[in-house]
Amino acid sequence: MTKILLIRHGETVWNKEKRYQGQKDSPLSDEGIRQGQKTGAFLAQQEIAAVYSSDLSRAVWTAEAISGHHGLTPIQDQRIREMSFGVWEGMTREEIKQKFPDIFYARYRDSMNTRVPGGELPHEVVERFHAFLNELIKTHVSETVVVVSHGGCLRFTIAALLSIPLEKSYCLHLSNAGISELQYVGADRQCPWEAITINSTGHLT
Numbered sequence: 415m416t417k418i419l420l421i422r423h424g425e426t427v428w429n430k431e432k433r434y435q436g437q438k439d440s441p442l443s444d445e446g447i448r449q450g451q452k453t454g455a456f457l458a459q460q461e462i463a464a465v466y467s468s469d470l471s472r473a474v475w476t477a478e479a480i481s482g483h484h485g486l487t488p489i490q491d492q493r494i495r496e497m498s499f500g501v502w503e504g505m506t507r508e509e510i511k512q513k514f515p516d517i518f519y520a521r522y523r524d525s526m527n528t529r530v531p532g533g534e535l536p537h538e539v540v541e542r543f544h545a546f547l548n549e550l551i552k553t554h555v556s557e558t559v560v561v562v563s564h565g566g567c568l569r570f571t572i573a574a575l576l577s578i579p580l581e582k583s584y585c586l587h588l589s590n591a592g593i594s595e596l597q598y599v600g601a602d603r604q605c606p607w608e609a610i611t612i613n614s615t616g617h618l619t
Contacts, residue, residue, distance in 0.1 A: 416551050416598045417558040417610075419457070420572065423468075423476040425590040433506050434515050435564075436533070438500035439471050446457035446472070449591035449618055450479035456617035458483040463557035466495045466550070468564060476591065488562070492547040496564035497539045500532025526581050533594045536570050536580045541570045568594070569611040575607040589615050 415481045424446030442450065457480055467477035467488040476487035485584050502510050514530075523526040526536055544564075550559065565588045572594060573583035588594070595610040 415600070416554050416556060418547075418596050418598070419462075419558065419593040420568055420589070420596065421453065421476065421480070421560060421562045421587050422568055422590055422592055423470075423473040424453075426472050428504070429590060431506065433504055433582070434502045435472075435500045436496050436503040437470065438460045440505040442472055442475055442535070446476075446477075447588060449476045450476040452618050453591045453593070454479040454481075454483050457560070461558060462486070463554055464489060464546075464561055465560040465562070466491055466494065466546075467562045468492075468496065469552070470495055470564070473564065474517045480562070482559055491546055493542040494561060494563045494567065497536070497566040497570070498532065498534045500530040500534075502530050502533065530574060539567045540580070542571050543567055543572070547571075547575075565590075572596070572609075572612070576609055577605075586612065589614050589618075591615070591618055593617070 415491035420514040425442050425443045426435065426446055430443055462484050465481040465486050465488045467473045467490050469490040469492050474490060481488050491508060510545060517528065517530060529535055543544055566589055569583045569586045570580055572578055572586055575596060591616045591617050592613040594612045597608050597610060600606060
């Protein structure tokens with residue numbers, strides 16, 4: 415079976431400022447750099463066949479902190495980018511409430527079907543991430559791989575893989591540099607994907 419370590423990038427400056435990042439980028443904070451280094455050291459003794467990363471720099475840097483222990487170079491893929499928040503990117507929640515109150519409260523009532531102008535809907539994020547995973551499990555049969563991505567798209571994807579309704583995906587808390595280990599046991603099984611751990615953070619202490 416194929417094991418996949420789904421890892422959220424380290425903390426960024428915009429994470430600290432509570433800004434919507436989406437597909438805009440923000441550098442890792444000092445804490446985010448430390449988180450990446452801790453994660454890399456923790457996984458150093460595992461046999462990892464490949465490291466994949468979103469092409470956004472906060473994910474790439476985190477992936478490099480992991481891949482360097484294995485003589486690997488992260489393979490970047492746009493399909494595992496964060497969900498796009500369109501015109502909200504770079505803004506805080508309070509700024510959004512003031513500038514886009516109608517959309518903010520409509521999305522609060524129905525986040526699955528309310529599109530931020532220029533942004534994505536959750537099912538669209540899941541579709542592109544699933545396309546990536548379908549290729550990955552064919553390429554890495556019976557191997558362990560690392561996938562460094564983002565909080566929002568990882569929540570949606572993990573929920574979908576475990577047959578959790580997407581509107582309940584917010585019940586999954588994913589910390590910066592948290593590790594969620596899933597294994598693919600086969601399409602013919604009642605549960606093709608099994609969760610080993612969700613948001614393991616003990617390595618960060």
